[in-house]
Amino acid sequence: MEAEFAQIGTRRVLEEFLTYRNPSPLLLPKGKGFGHPTDEPIILPSWLTEEEVDYYVSTYEKTGFTGGFNYYRALDLNWEVTALWTGARIRVPAKFMVGDLDLTYNYPGTKDFLHKGGLKKYVPFLEDVVVMEGVAHFIHEERPQEVTQHIHDFFQMF
Numbered sequence: 216m217e218a219e220f221a222q223i224g225t226r227r228v229l230e231e232f233l234t235y236r237n238p239s240p241l242l243l244p245k246g247k248g249f250g251h252p253t254d255e256p257i258i259l260p261s262w263l264t265e266e267e268v269d270y271y272v273s274t275y276e277k278t279g280f281t282g283g284f285n286y287y288r289a290l291d292l293n294w295e296v297t298a299l300w301t302g303a304r305i306r307v308p309a310k311f312m313v314g315d316l317d318l319t320y321n322y323p324g325t326k327d328f329l330h331k332g333g334l335k336k337y338v339p340f341l342e343d344v345v346v347m348e349g350v351a352h353f354i355h356e357e358r359p360q361e362v363t364q365h366i367h368d369f370f371q372m373f
Contacts, residue, residue, distance in 0.1 A: 216243070220280050223248050226272045228280070230257040233268070236351045238321035262357050305338045310369045312362065314350030342369065 220228050231249045234257055313320045335341045347354055355362045
């Protein structure tokens with residue numbers, strides 16, 4: 216995958232990820248990239264500036280994508296290493312926020328887990344689950360004022 220991303224280019228890969236708004240699972244078939252021509256321009260949304268993309272690009276050009284890929288490559292090992300905490304509960308007040316276009320929110324079973332008590336089972340002091348409409352994965356960048364207000368309101372409870 217690193218070789219494919221190198222072929223696509225760091226800037227293009229990051230622009231694709233940062234502007235991804237398809238709630239379906241992200242599939243990157245070998246040799247197909249993100250599914251459209253890499254010379255097709257990507258129009259950045261109003262919440263994402265060229266300067267921000269430049270920063271991400273400069274960082275990823277230093278570190279590469281291998282660290283992120285290795286997380287997924289080691290999922291089985293991650294479960295082994297964290298087995299001690301299987302079934303552990305988070306016992307502090309919490310609020311969960313997600314965008315309705317986030318592919319993780321739309322992953323099979325996630326909505327039921329969040330809205331039908333699954334998360335509350337593991338986070339008994341869960342105060343609220345907020346689903347922001349029209350927002351994808353980067354909720355803090357897409358709607359910074361709204362996220363900040365939710366955090367502020369949550370802290371005001373204490």
